[in-house]
Amino acid sequence: MAVITKIQVQQRNKSRYNIFLNRGKGEEYAFSVAEDVLIKYGLKKGLELNEESLIKIIDEDEKKKTYFLAINYLSYRMRSIEEMRVYLLKKEKELQHINEVIEELTQQKLLDDQEFARAYIRSKQLTLMKGPLKLKQELLQKGVKDVVIDGALEQFQKSDQKESIIKWLDKQKMRSSKLSNQAFIDKLSNQLQTKGFTRDVIKEALKEVDMSNDNEEEWESICFQGEKAKRKFANKYSGWEFNQRIKQALYQKGFSLDLIERYIEETEETV
Structure with a gap:
């Protein structure tokens, strides 16, 4: 049996507390816990703790560390569930804690692959010239399921794709080229396919832009x-x-x- 002899707030993190115990050999530092774990288990000076209780408290705190690490990771931008899983594994967190934290974040709607995919597509539409095939490839690499991606891509309609391509082509035709007119068009078509647009939508967009040289x-x-x-x-x-x-x-x-x-x-x- 161990007895809590002192609880001390950490200097660099006021929401964490150092716990000192006496196991019969005098006072010594034992572990630290988050404030909500301290409150949940009613930790205070003079409280006796058996080995089972100590293990449970430390495990609970490790899960809290995993949760706060995940929250910090989300503070920079939205993440897919798989991105979060990979990140926490790299941080060498316990698999059980990772799964529990991901479940908790999912219930809180802080992790939502459907919304992540929709937001990702909207963002790339506004900032980068990328077609649906490229966007799907990137989302698959982030661990988003195929069916979720297809649902999110419904917002990227063919008319929107054509409009993006036409704007892009208008800019390209102003650039000096030493290629034949056909070679220049072929080059731009290949670039658009690399960017993830289908041949059909590229062909339709090209019909609406005069790309011919004089x-x-x-x-x-x-x-x-x-x-x-x-x-x-x-x-x-x-x-x-x-x-x-x-x-x-x-x-x-x-x-x-x-x-x-x-x-x-x-x-x-x-x-």
Whole structure:
């Protein structure tokens, strides 16, 4: 049997108390507890505690530590249930305490994967150019269930996706490009797919944005790509074969056959 000889508030944390016991060999520091654990078990000077009571009190306090650690983790942003589980495991908390704390936080609506997924999608819609496929991938990595994600993605309607893509395309078309018009469109389409948008919605959005170069821009682009091709093949081919290699390279870059023929004719004297 142990007797509480002193209870002392901690200097750095006024909500925690140091407990001193006498087990028959004089007073010694035993453990610390949170204020609500102190109150719950009625800890006070002179109280006798058996070994079972000590274990129960310390276990209760460890669970409280896990709870407050979780609350602090939530103070920065919302978390998925799996994110919380992984975090507490990394902090080497007891699995039983982790499960109990997660259950408590879920009941308090502080952990809610449905709301987390909806908030995550809303946030990324406003701050980043990401489509539903990318968002789903990211939420799956955070441990959110497939069915929960699909439900949350219903708010990201096709019309909203198209609007986001159109705004993005309008910005991109103002940028200088040395690519053919078709190659530039293909490049942007690939980027949008990487960002998580489907081919169908990308195709629909492209129909509503004029991405075509004017004749002068397309001519500047083919001249730029043509010179690159010439440098590449200059020491390997000559004559007709050289011109064919140039034509093939420009065709693969997305230029029209008419424009390629014009380029070859107008620059043939320098070949």
